Ligand SMILES: Cc1cc2ncn([C@H]3O[C@H](COP(=O)(O)O)[C@@H](O)[C@H]3O)c2cc1C
């Protein structure tokens with residue numbers, strides 16, 4: 001995989017441009033950091049200094065998959081809710097639909113492997129629904145590998161294809177979201193497997209399970225981790241991954257390979273990003289962390305990237321909601337980078 005680290009030869013010019021804006025140096029805080037990152041990504045794509053940042057066709061891909069571990073009662077909801085929420089996404093009624101509408105984000109919903117497929121007549125009527133199923137939910141990873149190596153490879157390929165399709169259609173900022181009852185269990189197991197951190201520090205209450213369920217969730221994850229013998233991302237995905245998670249890893253890798261920024265949502269999308277980063281360490285250059293989730297374990301995950309997310313709204317929903325909410329900040333960063341007057345232009349002297 002050919003993912004180049006961002007060439008920092010443009011960095012000085014970018015910082016100089018930002019520092020010439022009519023404001024005290026650094027006064028736009030993290031907006032300056034994100035503008036610099038977007039400008040560096042744009043410069044690398046063009047192989048020349050980018051004097052403007054254009055965000056075109058920002059698109060949210062919401063990947064859905066079911067998890068065999070749901071039978072253990074590690075969520076407040078049964079697996080049926082994954083499919084019910086997919087229908088809600090299709091019909092436009094979920095939080096992610098509202099935030100995409102609010103912020104002019106195109107939304108695609110992907111069945112990466114929910115238990116029961118969506119009916120044909122619904123599929124035909126809704127072009128923003130895409131089916132690329134890896135199976136009817138994963139195996140219960142407390143007892144056996146979640147999926148086969150073939151499914152991992154196919155999932156990475158599916159994720160890549162859908163990301164490249166959006167990019168070919170003019171999207172230059174990918175927003176990722178997910179739906180999958182019990183997927184905080186998978187994400188926590190991934191975090192523990194990659195960092196070797198204490199399971200207690202990786203596992204949280206997800207949708208809001210009670211303390212007894214939380215103890216059970218931790219025990220099951222401990223059990224699964226005994227089968228994990230390395231930090232190889234493919235092995236970890238096979239053992240404890242999810243069909244939506246593996247497709248997000250593929251989408252992240254493909255976006256970075258195309259020189260496109262990816263706006264990361266909460267705990268589960270961040271776990272996919274950590275796996276992608278394990279496959280290729282240059283990935284981090286292309287990631288923008290939208291928000292700090294209330295899921296305990298997310299801070300530890302963000303620490304792996306030294307990331308300071310843009311928002312902290314105590315969200316713990318997923319679906320891509322935190323990322324969709326952060327998009328206006330990226331748009332604002334682009335506007336100030338492109339349009340804000342320099343000291344010279346405005347005749348301001350300090
Ligand atoms: C109605 C409903 C809508 C959701 N939308 C996202 N999630 C979120 O909750 C799930 C992860 O939490 P856990 O591991 O505890 O199941 C994922 O589906 C995630 O996207 C939802 C969960 C529910 C119940």
Ligand SMILES: O=C(O)c1cccnc1
Nearest residue numbers: 266267268293316317318
């Ligand atoms: O941070 C998230 O993505 C999250 C947290 C809890 C439940 N679902 C998703």
